[in-house]
Amino acid sequence: MTTGVGGAPRIVVLTGAGISAESGVPTFRDAGGLWEGHRVEDVATPEAFESDPDTVQRFYDARRRAVASVSPNPAHAALAALERELGDELLVVTQNIDDLHERAGSARVIHMHGELGRVRCVACEARTDAPGDLQPGPPCPTCGERMLRPDVVWFGEMPDGLDEIDVALAGCEAFVAIGTSGAVFPAAGFVLTAAAFGATTLELNLDESEVTACFAETRLGLASVLVPEWVDEVLAAQR
Numbered sequence: 001m002t003t004g005v006g007g008a009p010r011i012v013v014l015t016g017a018g019i020s021a022e023s024g025v026p027t028f029r030d031a032g033g034l035w036e037g038h039r040v041e042d043v044a045t046p047e048a049f050e051s052d053p054d055t056v057q058r059f060y061d062a063r064r065r066a067v068a069s070v071s072p073n074p075a076h077a078a079l080a081a082l083e084r085e086l087g088d089e090l091l092v093v094t095q096n097i098d099d100l101h102e103r104a105g106s107a108r109v110i111h112m113h114g115e116l117g118r119v120r121c122v123a124c125e126a127r128t129d130a131p132g133d134l135q136p137g138p139p140c141p142t143c144g145e146r147m148l149r150p151d152v153v154w155f156g157e158m159p160d161g162l163d164e165i166d167v168a169l170a171g172c173e174a175f176v177a178i179g180t181s182g183a184v185f186p187a188a189g190f191v192l193t194a195a196a197f198g199a200t201t202l203e204l205n206l207d208e209s210e211v212t213a214c215f216a217e218t219r220l221g222l223a224s225v226l227v228p229e230w231v232d233e234v235l236a237a238q239r
Contacts, residue, residue, distance in 0.1 A: 008167055008168055008170065008171020008172060009088060009089050009090055009091040009108075009168055009171070009172055010086070010089040010090070010172060010173050010174065011082075011086065011089060011090050011091070011172060011173065011174045011175075011176065011234070012091050012093060012165075012168050012169060012172045012174070012175050012176070012190075012194065012199075013079060013090065013091070013092045013093070013175075013176045013177075013178060014093050014094070014095070014175070014176070014177045014178065014180060014187060014190055015079075015092060015093070015094045015095065015096060015101070015177075015178045015179055015180070016094075016095045016096065016177070016178070016179045016180030016181060016187070017095070017096060017179060017180075017181070018178065018179020018180065018181075018205060018206055018223055019073075019075050019076065019096070019100075019178050019179035019223045019227070020096050020098055020100055020179075021179070022073045022075065022222060022223055022224050023070045023071060023072060023073045023076070023100055024069075024070040025066070025067060025070060025096075025098055025100070026066075038059060040155060042055065042056075043055065043056050043059045043060075044152075044154045044155055045154050045155050045156055046154055046156060046157065047156075048154075049149055049154070053149075054135055054136075056149075056150075057133075057134040057135035057137075057149075057150075058135050060116065060134065060150040060152070061133040061134060061135055063116060064116050064117065064130065064133075067098045067099070067100075067116055067117075070100075071100075071103070072100045072101070072103050072104035073100075073223070073224045074224040074225075074227070074228050075178065075179075075223040075224050075226075075227035075228070076100050076101055076103075076104035076106070077104045077105070077228075078227045078228040078230075078231040079092060079101065079104070079106055079227065079231070080101070080104040080105030080106045081105075081231060082231045082234060082235070083105070083106050083107065083108060084105070085235055085238065086234075086238075088108065090108060091108050091110065091168050091172075092106055092108060092109045092110070093109075093110045093112055093161070093165055093168070093187075093190075094109060094110070094111055094112070094113075095112060095113050095180065095184065095187055096111070096113070097111065097113055097114050097115055097116040097152050098116055099115065099116070099117050110160070110161040110164060110165060111160060111161075112153070112159040112160050112161050112162070112165065112187065113152060113153040113159060113160070114150070114151050114152035114153045114160060115151055115152070116130075116150065116152060117129060117130050118130060118150075118151035119131070119134065119148045119149065119150060119151050120148070120149055120150075120151040121140040121142060121143060121145065121147055121148055121149075122145075122147040122148070122149055123140065123143055123145040123147045124140060124142055124143040124145070126140060126141075126142035126143065127151055128140075128141055128142065130150075131148075134148055134149070134150065159186065159187075162186065165190070166193070169190055169193045169194045169197065169199070170193070170197045171197070172194060172197075172199050173198075173199055173200065174199055174200045174201075174202070175190065175191060175194035175195070175199045175200070175201050175202070176201075176202045176203075176204065176230070177190070177191060177201075177202075177203050177204070177205070177209075177215070178204045178205070178223055178226075178227060179204070179205060179206070179223050180203075180205065180209055181209055181210060182209030182210035182211035182212070183209075183210050188210065188211050191203075191211055191214045191215055192214055195214070195216075200216055201214070201215045201216045201217070202215060202216065202217050202218075202219070202230070203215040203217070203218040203219070204218075204219050204221075204223060204226040204227060204230060205218065205219075205220060205223075206220065206221065206222065206223070207220065208220070
């Protein structure tokens with residue numbers, strides 16, 4: 001669930017596909033540029049939904065079922081444990097549309113690319129939990145129209161929560177990116193924003209990203225190993 005930021009947190013964590021990949025969630029695109037076997041243009045743009053909504057709905061219905069079959073991993077659990085200790089001093093910003101952070105126990109999460117488990121009505125703009133499969137078109141629980149779409153941010157659409165994220169980046173003491181490629185903006189530029197306001201910056205990634213050079217420190221390895229180790233360091237420094 002997207003949550004507002006009451007004030008600037010001390011630590012901002014950005015998570016990408018790499019953290020969910022260790023739970024079995026497929027990463028964004030393969031080496032051939034396909035998104036789980038589909039061209040991005042066919043399933044992840046407003047134009048695709050307008051021209052062939054059935055294909056788009058079936059694609060996201062399948063993704064929703066796939067995510068429901070996997071579980072959070074130790075990296076998700078470690079971030080949830082850190083939130084239990086730090087409370088409002090920690091904010092997780094995720095590029096992922098799965099709910100693994102929430103299922104691990106995190107509550108302060110901004111889903112900048114939307115949420116797979118939520119739907120938005122094209123007719124009335126109401127946002128609600130997904131009632132199940134969206135193909136063949138259940139009615140909107142608010143207005144009754146059969147015009148529900150996945151509440152995800154497609155290419156050509158504005159990410160969610162950017163104003164809240166900007167406030168958090170400008171006021172945090174530390175910015176940590178986990179499992180991100182550094183290829184998708186505006187998230188790829190968050191490290192520069194945080195650093196410009198004086199935050200320390202750390203990248204935890206399986207491989208170097210496209211913005212590794214922008215971080216003060218990079219640690220390479222599995223998120224399920226690196227994130228619990230980093231959280232232990234943060235908690236030890238609190239004592």
